[in-house]
Amino acid sequence: MVARARGLLKRYGDATVVDGVDLDIHRGECLALLGPNGAGKTTTLRMLLGLTPPSGGTIEVLGHRVPREARAMRAYTGIVPQFDSLDPDFTVRENLLTYGSYFGLGRRTVEARIDYLLAFAELTERAGAAINALSGGMKRRLTLARALVNDPALLVLDEPTTGLDPQARQHIWERLQHLKAEGRTLLLTTHYMEEAERLADRAAVIDAGRIIACDAPRALIARHIEAHVVELRGDAAAGWPAPGLPGVVTERVGGTVLLYTNEREPLLASVRQHCGDDYIYRPANLEDVFLRLTGRQVRD
Template sequence: MRDVQPVQDAVINNGVGTMNDRPIVRGLGLRKTFAERVAVDGIDLDIPRGRCFGLLGPNGAGKTTTLRMLLGLTPFDAGTLTVFDLPMPERAREVRARVGIVPQADTLDPDFSVAENLRVYASYFGLSRRQVEPRIDGLLDFANLGERRDARIDTLSGGMKRRLTIARALVNDPELVVLDEPTTGLDPQARHVIWSRLSELRDASKTLVLTTHYMEEAERLCDELIVVDHGRILDRGSPRALIKRHVEPEVIEVRGGADAVIAWPEIQAARTERMGSSLYCYTREPAPLLNRLQAATGIVFLHRPAGLEDVFLRLTGRELRD
């Protein structure tokens, strides 16, 4: 499962400059153990510059721990890691000066207004007022918060806070932006605004690294991703390549009444997975099954193209994670 095939994807996604662009992050055999739990169990990373790289995995898979290692915030037990060709964690200060970080939790400073949050945060980078002030309007526009520049943080909605957090992460004009579940807990409207902003950043040739467990997010944003579970990389590639590699192109979901259809030869011909009383049929030739389903009465079904979620469930299993 660990046959990495980045070569073909690299050519597709980034035809120029692959020869002289060294990867922005290189990790080899990274391991981290907490008390008795292995959080990261031998992860290799090779994150190319100027693209959006995703870490996809269920809760507790080791995504956040891996991100924290990149930032020098979690010391690792084994392995080697460089960011911008600087060894970590020894050069963490220099690395973080060139990185923007959007943490999972809200860490905005409630003692300050929207604009002050950007200003004070910039001061932690040692940026002078003169350097920062001209940038603030642009950042507030980017976050759609120009009107709210003097608002207190506790008056902002969840989506506004997340947008401000992203703007804050850009205050030092970073080369690399690291986002830990950037849209978790947001409503669909707010999520779409964040996605369009992140696409803009990618188009501005920033390197993005994000963790997510939303397949739609990964499919929309990521040029390349790794699927992680139990601290290991299960596979790596572009969303399209992963779908092609792991699942049949079409899915027919039979919802409820799986028992009634399970013996049909058309069902037997497909690869099936059962979830409660629903049946997922993965196939390259959906027509015969669809014909039979349409002829039958009282069976609810859905026909759709296979997506990253199918890959994800195939690789990480269907049991519940808490």
């Protein structure tokens, strides 16, 4: 077991932000922590890292009691923050060297890893480049490489692909898959459900400060949502007669009608009868589960 939290609480005055969270992170897995804004996700993450003291409960990470032994724990933890914090005054290589010194690693030790880290991030040819000369995707790959400079037992990734274009996002996903194949333990927070579905061995959904579901993505989909989804938009949605087909859950979201069912063919036959080919069919996914469990109301 890499990390375990039991009865985790965080209160600010009369407000309870995290309310009795139990969470395990197993060695070699990728656990995705999912939740809408204000659900307690970030606070939970900060308590696990020893950055925010809990109001109650117990935390153990990498054999260390947190927050009491948080500093010793973080020596074996890599963190990829949501926003890049690279030093613009240093080159790519110098950023890695400097970051290694924060862990008390000698220059020779860090230099022995730099070639591997540059190759991992596909930045070998840019080792002497200034940070401002890098693209957004390159900066994220360098931030990921920097988090590996101390060869961490636990890698924490907070929204690692926010703001990246699809090509750069796919590239980061490929790098994270590589780390998983090496047996690294990853803790991921993300608002991209596709990212969680693709990378996570398990996903924990947190809302109102509580874990409301935790399992493998495909198991969550099978348990909480119908297997097939039809989307109707525009005229098709406006004209949908809601015939009340058995086993079909209908949901209207603005100008879109979502139809959920475990029996695909009867639904598709009815949709074709009323809408022709003006529909989208897809399998249910983790985003459907997330919205079913946490609702569609916008959180600020």
